[in-house]
Amino acid sequence: RKEVEQDPGPFNVPEGATVAFNCTYSNSASQSFFWYRQDCRKEPKLLMSVYSSGNEDGRFTAQLNRASQYISLLIRDSKLSDSATYLCVVNSNSGYALNFGKGTSLLVTP
Amino acid sequence: SQTIHQWPATLVQPVGSPLSLECTVEGTSNPNLYWYRQAAGRGLQLLFYSVGIGQISSEVPQNLSASRPQDRQFILSSKKLLLSDSGFYLCAWSPGNTGGGNTIYFGEGSWLTVV
Numbered sequence: 350r351k352e353v354e355q356d357p358g359p360f361n362v363p364e365g366a367t368v369a370f371n372c373t374y375s376n377s378a379s380q381s382f383f384w385y386r387q388d389c390r391k392e393p394k395l396l397m398s399v400y401s402s403g404n405e406d407g408r409f410t411a412q413l414n415r416a417s418q419y420i421s422l423l424i425r426d427s428k429l430s431d432s433a434t435y436l437c438v439v440n441s442n443s444g445y446a447l448n449f450g451k452g453t454s455l456l457v458t459p
Numbered sequence: 460s461q462t463i464h465q466w467p468a469t470l471v472q473p474v475g476s477p478l479s480l481e482c483t484v485e486g487t488s489n490p491n492l493y494w495y496r497q498a499a500g501r502g503l504q505l506l507f508y509s510v511g512i513g514q515i516s517s518e519v520p521q522n523l524s525a526s527r528p529q530d531r532q533f534i535l536s537s538k539k540l541l542l543s544d545s546g547f548y549l550c551a552w553s554p555g556n557t558g559g560g561n562t563i564y565f566g567e568g569s570w571l572t573v574v
Contacts, residue, residue, distance in 0.1 A: 390547075395562050448505070449495075449503035
């Protein structure tokens with residue numbers, strides 16, 4: 350089983366739509382969880398950390414389910430500028446590095 | 460504020476030639492440093508990480524090596540490139556002395572094409 354698994358998509362949604370991405374991880378001892386965003390041919394950038402109680406940042410909501418080893422990202426009121434690849438990230442067995450999922454591609458259309 | 464610089468941004472190298480990618484971090488001390496690679500259509504693969512000068516951990520066997528000659532300098536090298544070494548190489552840093560699991564911050568990346 351891969352350490353971090355995501356649905357690759359692509360997700361094509363109209364502006365204003367709500368879209369949800371899911372991710373599962375294999376290491377039950379993982380303690381750190383993040384969502385990163387990567388634009389085409391650019392470096393990944395932190396979108397938000399994921400906390401046990403769930404957290405929200407504007408139109409973005411992240412949730413963690415430790416029992417199911419599952420992370421989600423919800424984007425409300427999608428904007429054209431949200432088009433990107435969203436990477437689910439979990440700390441590695443070593444504790445120092447982070448393991449990245451392959452990403453879920455989102456295309457928001459007018 | 461902290462910044463990370465990585466170079467060169469783009470390079471085309473023949474098979475069998477050497478490689479050197481360099482990365483420096485400014486505005487912080489004793490960072491954890493990382494080299495990741497993203498091959499076409501694939502996810503980010505951790506190649507090396509370092510928690511201090513001269514301390515390198517390798518995550519995958521390959522013909523690449525890494526060195527950390529100074530606290531905020533990280534170098535990725537190869538003596539002989541393979542076609543399969545083509546990809547997007549990303550240097551990254553995270554705060555050190557904190558036990559790990561922190562957010563990591565990437566440089567702008569280096570696009571390597573081996574021909």
